[in-house]
Amino acid sequence: MDAAAKEQLVERFRAYLEASDAQPEEHAQRAETRDTAEAESPDLFTLLAEQAALKNEVKLESRQIKAALDQFRELFDTLRQSNTRLGEELERQQQSARDQQRDAERGLLLxxxxxxxxxxAGHEQARRYRPGFLARRGGAGTFVAAMADGSAMNLARLDEILARRGVNPLPSVGRVFDPHTMHATEVVREADRGEGEVVDELRSGYLQHDRLLRPAEVIVNKRTEETKP
Known part of the structure; x- marks a missing residue:
């Protein structure tokens, strides 16, 4: 065998040895890479355990949120009820104040x-006054007429004051007698009038807004059996 062949065989053997030495390192690198991948990629059991833990955390947070919402709803209901009671109490106090004011005004209005x-009454007397011959010559008629005009103006002014305070006359004549708002002081028997009809008014009744301030004193018709049709 010549030297060139020997040298070629030696080179092949050296390359084989070098390749044999490199294989364990490659095998180790591959094993390390596989272990790292396995460590980075959890198995199915670990994944299911983490998913179950996450579900439990979500359920716990949902319960806490629901409890907070329930507490907020209860607080809102409590505030609403308190608001309602406060409004009702305020309305009662305002109504009580109005009633007290009306009661305080009642005596003055009466x-x-x-x-x-x-x-x-003075105005009606002055209006119906008819002076005699001597009184006309003395100017009494003119004086009484002036008094009647003055009384009419005072009556109109007084009616305006009463109306501003909600005081208005209560209609009674020609209506059926109402024992809640009228007092029957006299009874007449007229065949051409209805049973219980108010014939005349002796003293006017008045309402203050929707409350009776003073009942009317009236004359009521009472039909006998003979006068009824």
């Missing part, structure tokens, strides 16, 4: 109505 009755 006195004003008595004053109006006197002014009206």
């Amino acid at each position: 006195e004003l109505l008595e004053l109006r009755d006197r002014l009206r």
Whole structure:
């Protein structure tokens, strides 16, 4: 065998040895890469366990959120009920204040109505006054007419004051007698009028808004059996 062949065989053997030495390192690198991949990629059991833990956390947070919403709803209902009670109490206090004010005004208004009755009576007398011959020559008729005009103006002014405070006359004549708002002071028997019809009014009744301030004093018709058709 010549030297060139020997040298070629030696080179092949060296390459074989070098390849044999490199294989364990490659095998180790491959094993390390596989272990790293296995460590980075969890198995199915670990994945299912993590999923179950995540579901439990979500359920726990959902319960906490639901409990917070329930507490907020209860608080809102409590506030709404408190608001309603406060509004009702405020309305009662305002109504009580209005009632107290009406009661305080009632005495004064009744006195004003008595004053109006006197002014009206004086006005009717002055209006119906007919002076005699001597009185006409003395100017009494003119004086009484001026008094009647003055009484009419005072009555109108007093009616305006009463109306501003919600005081208005209660209609009674020609209506059926109402024991809640009227007092029957006299009874007449007229065949051409209905049973219980108010024939005349002796003293006017008044309402303050929707409350009775003073009942009317009236004359009521009472039909006998003979006069009934």
